[in-house]
Amino acid sequence: MEFNPGNHIVQLCMQGMEMEEKDKPEEASSLFLQAWNEATNDFEKFIAAYYVARHQKTASEKLKWLETALQLALAINNDLVSGAFPNLYLNISKCYEELNDPDNAKRNYELSISSAGKLSDKGPFYHGTRADLQVGDLLIPGNRSNYQPEIIMNHIYFTANANGAGLAAALAKGEGKERVYIVEPTGAFENDPNVTDKKFPGNPTRSYRTQAPLKIVGETTDWTKLTPEQIQQWREKLANNKGAIIN
Incomplete structure (x- = not known):
């Protein structure tokens, strides 16, 4: 599996990011949801879930989508997704802080720190x-x-x-x-x-x-x-x- 900028789901997410840059959040959210619904493998679903998460209105809904993205990344478990773990855990920690759950916030913050800088890519x-x-x-x-x-x-x-x-x-x-x-x-x-x-x-x-x-x-x-x-x-x-x- 290799990242391909011409991939249909990647293209939809790029269109969504363009809508974000144009300050059109509803159009962006619609494109990210379309990407989620049309994704056909774990990597495509992971990317889509990550972007759907940041358009949620509440911490609990955002947490649900971030944890979905995290579980997909853990299932993929390769160099395509390993660099995302620090930021994923950090954003999950922030959601738990908003939900007044300090124990889970602390646990995910520590996971963010421990996963940072761990490069396993062996090439070529x-x-x-x-x-x-x-x-x-x-x-x-x-x-x-x-x-x-x-x-x-x-x-x-x-x-x-x-x-x-x-x-x-x-x-x-x-x-x-x-x-x-x-x-x-x-x-x-x-x-x-x-x-x-x-x-x-x-x-x-x-x-x-x-x-x-x-x-x-x-x-x-x-x-x-x-x-x-x-x-x-x-x-x-x-x-x-x-x-x-x-x-």
């Missing part, structure tokens, strides 16, 4: 670029951002999603061939805070960053290339993104 990992590199080469931080070139990046970024690396390659600066390298982190790494819990719960794109070098161990061609039209759409979307990079 990928890095997308237009640079012509060789097996054994090291990728290091200190390059300019592909998205905001005035920023010198303090980390090097990678993902366990080959198509995500392919997108990064397509958007990379330069005229070279789009390449997706198989890489190994040489030190500790963390969830990419620029995507984790920003749009979708947790880190479903399995995107990470490190200050240690990444070692190139191979190259893959097994990823879906975007059309020129799709690349242009992504460039326009990034150009309109006013958010600051967490560096």
